[in-house]
Amino acid sequence: MACETDKALLQENIEEYIKDDNKVVTCKWLSLMHSIDINVAKRALHIFVHHQRNKGGNDDINVTFFVAGLGKSKDGDLMHKCAVVPETELEVVKRSLATVTSCHIFSVQKAKLKDYTPLYMTDYEVIKDNIDKCNRFSSIKCPWVSLKSGLSASKSAQQDVVKVVLSENKGHAFSNKTETGNDSPGSKTRALAKKVEPKGSITSMFASASKKDGGGNESSKPVQKTDAASKIKATKKKGGVTAFFEKKGDSPLKQKDVLLGKDSKKMDASSERFESNVTNEKKQDPKRKKKQAADADEEAPDKKRRRRIKTDLFDSSDDEDVEAGEPEEPEEEIEEMEQFEVLDKGIEEEHKMTEEEQKEEVDDSSLTKSAVVGKKRKRTKKVVSKHYEDEEGFMVTKKETVWESETDEEDEASVNKQEKKSHQSNTSEDMGKLATKNTKAKADPKGKAAAKKNSSPQKSKQTSLMSFFKKK
Amino acid sequence: MFEARLVQGSLWKKLLDSIKDLLNEAIFDCSSTGITLQAMDSSHVSLVSISMNSDGFDTYRCDRNLSMGIHLPSLSKIMKCAGNDDIITMKATDDADTVSLVFESPNNEKVSDYEMKLIDLDTEHLGIPETEYSCVVKMPSAEFQRICRDLSQLGDSVVIACTKEGVKFSASGELGTGNIKLCQSASTDKEEESVVVDMNEAVCLTFALRYLNFFAKATPLSTQVQLSMSKDVPLVVEYKISELGFLRFYLAPKIEDNDGDN
Incomplete structure (x- = not known):
């Protein structure tokens, strides 16, 4: 009984999505949104359409169908064709196929579709939201496939790249061999697609989505051409x-x-x-x-x-x-x-x-x-004025030419001091001060702007007008 | 229908030049009495208030109140296409999403027509209370501009101290300090060159020179500028726009830091 009420509820929901929210409802979307098996979703859509059609009058819904079957290519070769077609062309497409292996409702929507982008976008969004589990309701299952953890994925990432590249090459070779004479570019790609297909069409779609997403876990396929290092990075990091x-x-x-x-x-x-x-x-x-x-x-x-x-x-x-x-x-x-x-x-x-x-x-x-x-390390020669305390306790200002290089350690080792003014003998203490002042001087140039502000005797804070005027 | 024709079109040009650096976008509120604008800069430290009376325009018509959200750099660009002597007419329909600007050369030999998209802006107006200011200084606008420019070489803020004798602008920084004193010079023949201090109570306030320099861009609008100050309230820098109205800038003072050492 619960099952029946669930179904009724689902029908109501579908009606709401389509008629009130003006949404495109694809079977995949429905399955992921309601966490129901894909076949249940398809059936529900079928029932919905059936009901609507039986109501009579203008039902103002548009239905697209997914049709798959054995057809013939232009050259007369037998091939497996899959198509999403509007209701009006359903019969035509069916007739063009020798054997129809699958035919179900792909989507139902109120609007008349000018192209198939809305269908793709509907699925794209929902797949993106459920990126790591988007095929959990699929009826196509492969028991050997298991989700890799981040580490293992990165481990095998490199191997995957090699494999995929190899298989791609093989695929090319294969298609060249089998379809000599009649290998249109389309047939080649189709052959390739078949090669990858064992994982199921949903998986391939999933892969393309994750590729666009840029952060999927199972990105082994789409990144064939990136080098191993960047690939590992991509798998490890998820943040955009x-x-x-x-x-x-x-x-x-x-x-x-x-x-x-x-x-x-x-x-x-x-x-x-x-x-x-x-x-x-x-x-x-x-x-x-x-x-x-x-x-x-x-x-x-x-x-x-x-x-x-x-x-x-x-x-x-x-x-x-x-x-x-x-x-x-x-x-x-x-x-x-x-x-x-x-x-x-x-x-x-x-x-x-x-x-x-x-x-x-x-x-x-x-x-x-x-x-x-072999690049030259960049160093600048600067004239820096420095203050010292001499032995008698007087402050002495000197101008020194200082070589500055990019690192602290390096600096201390390579600072080249050419004193312009003669100076009384420096005690070791003075030398110590000099070193510290050196580092200060180094930090100075950028801090200038800030220092300028800080050194302003009016230590004041800019207030906001909002504290004086109130909103009307 | 809104239509405002201004023979002295250069006023529009000057007006926009003076605010375009401070504001990126603003709403021009058009009503039967005139055009007003009130907007704060992005940091909410200064506020621009413009009022142009309908009487100041040669022809003015506004059937219904209209708020035109305008991207000021764009309008300024269009205004640059107008000659200094051109007559500028601004037009918009009641529910339009564009405003059109017509520039006519004085001898009517050339008429340019520009249309600009309006933008959707959602800004709140601030209530500015009527304030009796402790000090009101009137001085030549060029002098004010010069002072702001010169002192900004020294520091990033200026202390304006206003006494009976006159007004003193001081700035200090790493370089050193600078003080500029202006004495009352009401005896000068030309009114626009005089410095007049109207004072109830001495004030001493600190302001960011950066903003004052932005305000000083309005110098071409008027020969005189009026600074109104009271303790702990925003400074008002006002430029009169001939008979048309005024352009006012409000600037929040800098308040001494509690943990500061002075």
Whole structure:
């Protein structure tokens, strides 16, 4: 009895969707919306249409049908055809098929469809909402298929890419062999589609949706041509914004790869090794290893380190912004950092570092990298006025020419002081002060704007007009 | 039907030039008495209020009250197409989604017609209470512009101190400090060059020079500017638009930080 009432309720709902909300109701949409089996949804639509037609009068609903069957191609070959057709053309299409294997209502809507975009959009939206379980009500099931977890997906991602590419090649070969002489471009693609079809047409649709979505879990197929690294990124991250950032990062990365050639290959290889065998972590470049040994006491495994690095990268870039006096192009910095990311990925699960340590590493890696690329490290010569306290306790202002480079450590090592004014002998204390003042001076240029505001003797706060005038 | 014809079309040009940097979009409220505009800048620190009386126009007709949401940079662009001597007529139908602007050259040799889309804006009007200000300073607008420009080299805010003797603008920053004192000069022959301070109570207020510089863009509209100040209320910078009306800017003062050291 409950079943009957459910059905009645469903019919009412369908009527409401179509007539009141003016919606396009496809069987898939109905199934996902009401969490019912696809066949139940199809039947419900059939009953609905049947009722409406029996009412007599102008029922003002339009129905599209899904028809599948064996038909003949232009060249007379037997082929399996699937089509979504309006009611008016149903008979024509049916007649054109030798055997009709399937015929059911695809959608019901009030409006007359000019094209099939609304149907696609209806399904697209609902599939997007149920991206990870959109085929749970499908009657086509494959017991061997199971949803991969994020890690295993990333593990096998590379293999998938290879497989898909291989199968694609095979597919081409196959279609060339079998359809020699009559291989229209359409038939080729169809052959390909058949090749992939064992998973079911719904799956293929699902894949295309997830591709558009940019964040699906089962994105093994649509990303055939992206490299393994970016693929792994895509599978790991789901947030749209982060995905965007990564995409942006990809292209300079590739450029760098070209530049770096061998080294980048090495890095890729190391990241691949990591993907295939998580425990096999020992193969890193020796420099990094040393660093890790030094920091080992503070380190702990962290799986989400990539995310951490991202934020740290921004931090560190901010820090470098503070040293805005340097002519370093920000783009280059970013590129270098991304390079660092790749490098880091190889040891992804191994270590966790404090932020300072990470920053140091960023600097480190960018240094080593620039050495690899053979680029000149950028340093600027600046005249900085500094105040010292001399031995007698007087303040002395001096102008010094200072070489500034991009990293803190580097700075302290390479700051080249050419004192213009002669100065009494500096005590070791004075030297210490000098060092601290140096770092202050470095931080100065960017902070200028802020300092300007802060140094204004009128420490005041801008008030809003809203606190004086009230809304009418 | 709304139609407003202004022989001195350059006023429209000047008016828009003076507000387009402060506001991106605004509603022109047209009624039978004239055109008004009230809008705040995006940071809600300053407010622009324009009033143009219907009497100031050569012909003015407004059958029904009309609110025209206008993207000001666009209108300013169109206004730039008008010559300085052109007669500008603004037209709109009662339920139109466009406003049309007709520019006629003085000898009627050239007539340009522009139509601009209106935008849907939902802004609230603020109630500005009638205030008796402690200090009202009238001074040459060019002088005000110069002072704001000069002091903005020194700092980002100006302290306006108004006493019986005159008005003092001060700014300070990393560079140093600057003070500009203007004394009352009512004895000057030309009214527009005089500095007049009408004061009940001395005031000393701090304002952001950034906004004052925006306000000073209205200098071409009028030779005189009037600054009205009271303690802890917004400054009013008013430019008269000949017989047409006025353009007022309201600017919230900067209030001393409690944890500040002065």
